[in-house]
Amino acid sequence: MKYKDYYEILGLQRTATQDDVKRAYRKLARKYHPDLTKQSDGEDRFKEVGEAYQVLKDTEKRAAYDRIGGQWQNGQDFRPPPHWDEGFEFRGARNEGSANPDFSDFFEAMFGGADTGVHSRQRKMHTTRSAHDAKVARDLEGAYRGAHFSASGQDHHAKVVVDLADAYRGAQRSISLQMPVIDAQGHVILQSRTLNVSIPKGVRAGQHLRLAGQGGAGLGGGSAGDLYLEIAFREHPRFRVDGRDVSLDVPVAPWEAALGANVTVPTPDGSVEMTVPQGSAGGRRLRLKGKGIPANPPGDLYVVLNIALPPANTENAKAAYDTMRQAFNFDPRANFYG
Incomplete structure (x- = not known):
């Protein structure tokens, strides 16, 4: 998605008043109107000017647009910052829901038919x-x-x-x-x-x-x-949320995965004990029923096992790995090549 600098499109500074916005739009709309312009890109420019005006004429859209900052360049690859619209209070819905082919992907993602941004909440209400x-x-x-x-x-x-x-x-x-x-x-x-x-x-x-x-x-x-x-x-470094279910990755040692173990697992509401079954593989998903977000019924907590290898950073550690190599007749790529 490309960033749209609506102020640049209308030839305005970010400090422009609402009257400045209106005057700039009227001037450019006449200049690029398909029935009046002789420029080959006139129709595209006319749509672009109209899109910019749709945002900057509306106090709520303009304030929301301004919150993502002016450090972006027109045409630059862009993704809205996380929670860019947090704490932004607006009045009721003003748009109808579906995407408009005359508007860019940037407009639709921020204000139109996408599932994010101000308009998605407006549409729900x-x-x-x-x-x-x-x-x-x-x-x-x-x-x-x-x-x-x-x-x-x-x-x-x-x-x-x-x-x-x-x-x-x-x-x-x-x-x-x-x-x-x-x-x-x-x-x-x-x-x-x-x-x-x-x-x-x-x-x-x-x-x-x-x-x-x-x-x-x-x-x-x-x-x-x-x-x-x-x-x-708020994004959490450990937990992921899907509806009422919560998941996290838990590191286990190779011997805990192979032999089984009881490990302590953190949850958003304190720690619990969990049994790692014998013979568990990396990526195995274990469910702690009812340990997700409270409800009737509550969600579940899913624990994904990540096998953490001890570092071979000492002579004793290297010797232990060599002993394992000799003890196991194991080829991890035995079925890899088909």
Whole structure:
């Protein structure tokens, strides 16, 4: 995937105001419009300009785009940094779901039909937002008829990253969220707020926690919207998560794998004892039932055995390996060549 420098495409600095964005788009859209341009690449440039405008005209998309930084070059190979959208608070869905052939892979991965990025969360909440928007429309219609004006606030959404141990035990966490707004000078800025959040035991990656009344303020006495927090797990150097199941690699000595052994295995909620069966091979997957993320039923913990070879870094160690070579009539490649 290639990085798109939307500011460069529109000929703007990153400090451009929203009015600057609008003026630049109008100028370039006329220049490259397929019915007006004589340039051979006019249609492609027109689409590129339109894509840049789709992002930079929208305060939320622009703020999300700005968060990945300006150190990338247009056309450079790119992959979004892990959890680049963590703690980013946004309002309801604005896009429809599927990919648009006029938009680049970069746009689709960040904002479109992919399973990552801001829009994927927006799409998941689209049904809720549609019902809310319909209610707002009815409220406005009543106001225009002379009725008392009252409208519920918008629901907001954000992604938060928690530790895997929080899913095992539950936790109280203080989280900081940032929401894009336009300041008096027309620049997109981020406003911060901090919330104390209860992370329930058994929470899953991708699950949404609803904080009632923590979304946008209502109008005319209307109730505030809700805040939906999408849960993600912080990357762990040891554990891997798949739904409610957790797995990890555990090193064992050759004699433990060959003869069997009892070993101590770490889990996100403390250590447990596990039996390595006699004759285990490297890569064998052992299941500890119910030791995954708590639930009803709970997930499982899978232990993958990695056979760790002692180093032959002393004369005694080399002699021991030579004794093994002579003791075993063993060819590790006996069936390798077919």
